[in-house]
Amino acid sequence: MSEATHTFPSKVDAWLAAVLLASALLVLAAVITGWPRQAAPAHAVLLVAVLALGAGLPLWVLAATGYRVGQDALVIRSGPFRWRIPLKDIHAVEPSRSWLSSPALSLDRLRIRHGRAGQVLVSPKDPRAFVQALRHGNPHIQAEGA
Numbered sequence: 001m002s003e004a005t006h007t008f009p010s011k012v013d014a015w016l017a018a019v020l021l022a023s024a025l026l027v028l029a030a031v032i033t034g035w036p037r038q039a040a041p042a043h044a045v046l047l048v049a050v051l052a053l054g055a056g057l058p059l060w061v062l063a064a065t066g067y068r069v070g071q072d073a074l075v076i077r078s079g080p081f082r083w084r085i086p087l088k089d090i091h092a093v094e095p096s097r098s099w100l101s102s103p104a105l106s107l108d109r110l111r112i113r114h115g116r117a118g119q120v121l122v123s124p125k126d127p128r129a130f131v132q133a134l135r136h137g138n139p140h141i142q143a144e145g146a
Helices: 014-034 041-063 127-137
Strands: 006-009 065-069 073-078 081-086 090-096 109-114 118-122
Touching (some): 006 127, 014 041, 041 065, 065 127, 090 127, 109 127
Antiparallel strands (some): 006 065, 065 073, 073 081, 090 109
């Protein structure tokens, strides 16, 4: 990574962290209670897959959601999901409280408008520094109230 790369963890709302943790625990409990004493290999594989997806995915998203602003791109990571947006394609950043699904663990969000009609919602812990990093790579970005 170059010196111009800045990493921003996602702000995490306590209620959303609780929902993700509770869903992982519920799946774990369901798999444990559904595990037969004499599990057939196919049944065991299915239960392990359910556990990995149902409990692993929410924990992975919770542990690995963040944003990296490099010299030429914004890289968004949320668990196994990745987005790469060239900084030159970003034209506006504005505050949002949208409930739309997004790689953000808080409702204190920024809507990033990019390309012709693209948008993504993010929730960096330090929104001002995040917008400054974006504008460092593209001074033409309009930042409304962010």
